Amino acid sequence: xxxxxxxxxxxxxxxxxxxxxxxxRYRFGVSQVHPYRTxxxxxxxxxxxEVDGRVTEILGVQAPGSEYWSGYGNYKDKAIxxxxxxxxxxxxxxxxxxxxxxxxxxxxYPSQYIVASKQIYPFDFSLGLGNGxxxxxxxxxxxxxxxxEIFSDPRQWWNDSQLFGGVQFSPSDKFSLMVEYSPIxxxxxxADPAQAEYFTKPxxxxxxxxxxxxxxxxxxxxxxxxxxxxxxVNFSMAFDIGNPLxxxxxxxxxxxxxxxxxxxxxxxxxALHGSGFSDIVVYINNAGTMVIExxxxxxxxxxxxxxVILKLIAGIAPGNDVDAIEIVLHxxxxxxYKFATTLPDVMDLQKERMELWEFYLVSKFDTKVSQxxxxxxxxKRYFDYGIKPDFKPFLNDPSGFFKYRLGFAGWLxxxxxxxxxxxxxxLTYPVNTVSTVNEPLSRPVxxxxxxxxxxxxxxxxxxxxxxxxxxxxxxxxxxxxxxxxEYTGFDAELAKPLRNGRFxxxxxxxxxKKREVGRAFELKTDDWKDYYTTAFVKGRLNIPEKxxxxxxxxxxxxxxxxxxxxxxxxxxxxxxIYAWYGIxxxxxxxxxxxxxxxxxxxxxxxxFNLFSGEDSRTTYNYAIAPWTRxxxxxxxxxxxxxxxxxxDTKIYIGKDKQYMQ
Numbered sequence: 001x002x003x004x005x006x007x008x009x010x011x012x013x014x015x016x017x018x019x020x021x022x023x024x025r026y027r028f029g030v031s032q033v034h035p036y037r038t039x040x041x042x043x044x045x046x047x048x049x050e051v052d053g054r055v056t057e058i059l060g061v062q063a064p065g066s067e068y069w070s071g072y073g074n075y076k077d078k079a080i081x082x083x084x085x086x087x088x089x090x091x092x093x094x095x096x097x098x099x100x101x102x103x104x105x106x107x108x109y110p111s112q113y114i115v116a117s118k119q120i121y122p123f124d125f126s127l128g129l130g131n132g133x134x135x136x137x138x139x140x141x142x143x144x145x146x147x148x149e150i151f152s153d154p155r156q157w158w159n160d161s162q163l164f165g166g167v168q169f170s171p172s173d174k175f176s177l178m179v180e181y182s183p184i185x186x187x188x189x190x191a192d193p194a195q196a197e198y199f200t201k202p203x204x205x206x207x208x209x210x211x212x213x214x215x216x217x218x219x220x221x222x223x224x225x226x227x228x229x230x231x232x233v234n235f236s237m238a239f240d241i242g243n244p245l246x247x248x249x250x251x252x253x254x255x256x257x258x259x260x261x262x263x264x265x266x267x268x269x270x271a272l273h274g275s276g277f278s279d280i281v282v283y284i285n286n287a288g289t290m291v292i293e294x295x296x297x298x299x300x301x302x303x304x305x306x307x308v309i310l311k312l313i314a315g316i317a318p319g320n321d322v323d324a325i326e327i328v329l330h331x332x333x334x335x336x337y338k339f340a341t342t343l344p345d346v347m348d349l350q351k352e353r354m355e356l357w358e359f360y361l362v363s364k365f366d367t368k369v370s371q372x373x374x375x376x377x378x379x380k381r382y383f384d385y386g387i388k389p390d391f392k393p394f395l396n397d398p399s400g401f402f403k404y405r406l407g408f409a410g411w412l413x414x415x416x417x418x419x420x421x422x423x424x425x426x427l428t429y430p431v432n433t434v435s436t437v438n439e440p441l442s443r444p445v446x447x448x449x450x451x452x453x454x455x456x457x458x459x460x461x462x463x464x465x466x467x468x469x470x471x472x473x474x475x476x477x478x479x480x481x482x483x484x485x486e487y488t489g490f491d492a493e494l495a496k497p498l499r500n501g502r503f504x505x506x507x508x509x510x511x512x513k514k515r516e517v518g519r520a521f522e523l524k525t526d527d528w529k530d531y532y533t534t535a536f537v538k539g540r541l542n543i544p545e546k547x548x549x550x551x552x553x554x555x556x557x558x559x560x561x562x563x564x565x566x567x568x569x570x571x572x573x574x575x576x577i578y579a580w581y582g583i584x585x586x587x588x589x590x591x592x593x594x595x596x597x598x599x600x601x602x603x604x605x606x607x608f609n610l611f612s613g614e615d616s617r618t619t620y621n622y623a624i625a626p627w628t629r630x631x632x633x634x635x636x637x638x639x640x641x642x643x644x645x646x647x648d649t650k651i652y653i654g655k656d657k658q659y660m661q
Contacts, residue, residue: 242573501649
């Protein structure tokens with residue numbers, strides 16, 4: 001009973017139910033019931049919380065505006081919806097949900113509703129009450145804030161609301177029949193651009209009828225007859241986040257017969273290299289402790305890398321002169337953490353005479369380690385390189401709603417000494433439709449980015465980065481060079497985890513100058529500002545119990561506006577989904593587009609191992625945000641210390657220990 005309504009949220013056809021998507025599941029699809037065509041995406045963010053985004057295209061209604069909008073096509077509206085299931089269904093009581101639809105911006109289709117759903121199998125009954133789209137009158141717009149009249153004026157919400165409801169009959173998991181009562185007064189929804197063209201009088205019927213069919217577990221097709229005059233169709237697909245398309249399998253290391261005759265340390269070095277490690281040191285000190293230092297080049301979780309090393313130790317089996325074991329993982333010879341255990345405990349774990357939780361209790365992780373030994377390293381990795389597909393959408397420009405760049409991003413990095421990296425990145429786009437009729441705004445720091453994006457071959461990075469880790473887990477970073485597509489200059493950062501990584505605090509600042517369009521090594525000379533400076537105080541709250549992180553950065557942004565940006569991210573089986581919202585003092589802007597505007601966007605980081613069938617540390621990051629505003633903007637940081645520290649803190653190591661086996 002969790003299929004999508006016309007607009008993408010969990011519901012029947014035009015009305016919602018109290019059902020929500022399962023946590024960590026996402027859905028995308030398209031529906032059409034003339035004159036509306038809706039492209040949507042839904043996400044079960046948490047248990048009982050669903051977030052949906054949609055673009056509604058109104059067929060046959062052109063976007064209003066000047067001649068600049070002539071290439072835009074049909075009118076299109078963007079919206080986001082939220083639903084919270086306040087009460088779960090029980091044997092005697094229904095599920096109860098609160099929904100807020102389209103609370104921000106032009107608010108063409110806003111509503112707040114409360115709905116109850118009760119299953120009496122194979123039937124699911126729903127009854128709700130909502131204002132706005134479901135109510136007696138349309139609601140007002142709010143370009144820069146969020147509105148929810150159910151909270152700000154509950155009495156008016158009650159007076160404006162109308163009842164809606166329906167029944168879904170599902171005799172099998174494959175198909176369902178639906179009937180609903182929709183109270184939408186189309187002829188009174190004057191904020192709806194479709195009203196003047198298509199709904200000058202009431203629709204013939206408020207009853208809708210539909211059929212849903214699931215040909216596969218991950219897909220659903222709905223057909224319907226709505227308003228007494230229109231046939232509709234809805235197609236969607238839904239998947240669990242983080243499940244690999246190809247099962248991840250790492251071929252175990254097999255030692256050759258010739259290698260078995262070499263000394264143990266040599267055998268161990270060869271095994272580590274063959275299992276995805278580099279910059280390796282293995283030795284046994286005078287106290288009988290075997291020390292391993294290695295860089296993890298392959299495994300997404302460092303605890304997984306520790307587990308692989310422990311299996312190698314047990315398989316090669318050092319002699320009786322070894323008792324204790326110390327493993328130090330590092331990134332370009334900057335220590336990440338040290339893991340200490342004993343050989344008998346390792347053998348007991350591998351022979352299943354000890355449970356993992358017991359092994360974890362008698363072992364020790366030390367994240368404060370800051371120095372490696374000065375012994376010679378084997379299998380040094382000086383260079384790293386890669387290539388990945390790159391797709392960047394450019395949405396809602398007056399000259400066309402959907403434009404994009406499709407091509408490849410290739411990078412080459414060189415590790416020249418501990419913590420020091422030279423990075424080069426080149427972007428190439430064989431397919432590039434990006435263009436605009438918009439002019440840069442009063443203090444352009446991103447509203448002038450389109451000429452850079454129109455380039456089909458871009459040197460996007462050519463930079464030096466130095467990372468340093470001091471005692472007591474104090475990290476420092478300095479970068480210089482071409483930092484991103486639009487800016488070159490200097491970037492510096494400090495960071496320190498606190499309370500075992502529950503918190504991370506830091507400082508960040510940059511001094512940059514714009515690059516000349518189409519000239520890789522020239523700087524812009526006719527810019528409105530010679531140099532751009534940023535300065536931030538940063539903090540992160542890690543909540544591993546819910547796999548959440550809350551980031552706050554406060555200070556001066558690129559355009560000189562001062563304020564705060566808040567980012568909420570959730571980690572799901574390697575995938576990180578995040579959203580941000582920026583609030584700054586926009587009085588420094590002279591244009592109406594930036595004044596009063598709040599920056600926002602969403603993004604996702606996806607590990608490559610979901611598609612490759614083997615473990616990998618490579619991730620792809622994609623974000624969607626307005627490119628035509630200059631509020632709360634920052635440069636791109638290729639080596640952010642907060643992400644560098646990541647999950648390599650005690651509070652996350654304890655959670656990730658499950659990957660050691």
